[in-house]
Amino acid sequence: MSGLVNALLIVAVVVVVIARQFRARPVNTGRRWWLLPAVLAVAALREPGILDAHHRTESALLLGAELLVGLGMGAAWAWTTRIWTEPDGVVWTKTTRAGAMVWLGGLLVRVGLFALGAALGVHQDSSALMLGLALLLLVRSGILQWRAQSLPSGPSTGGPTRAYRDDMAGVTRKEGV
Structure with missing residues (x-):
């Protein structure tokens, strides 16, 4: 895939993922939560330009930093997500x-990494960003699946659990099922 196609794919995935996650949604623990991250990772790793041939060390360090940002963002996003069991037992x-x-913080860090790479003269391919996004989604989905499975199930489980820095002033209910 070309860089433009990769960039469009990244933007499309981010828009869909973010739009879906800010609405209350049931967690389906039986589905293949790892599939989208796997597809993104395969698409990213197929590209030959993930490392700059003229700046291998710098480009590998930037890729490692991108993966660490994806790992950190995925974990932070999962732990800042509200998760609860409704009286009918659905998580x-x-x-x-x-x-x-x-x-927002992850976006700013990524802009900083891109600026650092540009200052170092490293050619940066969109496949590194796609690989970081795949890791972010994999970590977030994995932690959410783990959290969902660790919640008590059954009709008498009660309401929402707290997420990090979550003010529970208004209890979230199902939205447009």
Whole structure:
């Protein structure tokens, strides 16, 4: 895939993922939560330009930093997501304002990494960003699946659990099922 196609794919995935996560959604623990991250990772690793041939060390360090940002963002996003069990036993999830701050912080760090790479003269391919996004989604989904499975199940489980820095002033309910 060309850089433009990769960039469009990244933007499309981010828009869809973010739009879906800010609405209350049921968690389906039986689905293949790892599939989208796997597809993104395969698409990213197929590209030959993930490392700059003229700046291998710098480009590998920037790729490592991108993966660390993806790992950190995925974990932070998962832990700032509100997750609860409704009285009918269905587990629901919704990203909080703290999750939005995680996205903003991650975006700023990525812009800083891109600027650093540009200052060093490193050619930066969109496949590194796609690989970081795949890791972010994999970590977030994995932690949410783990959190959902660790919640008590059954009709008498009660309401929402707290997410990090979540003010529970208004209890979230199902939105447009």
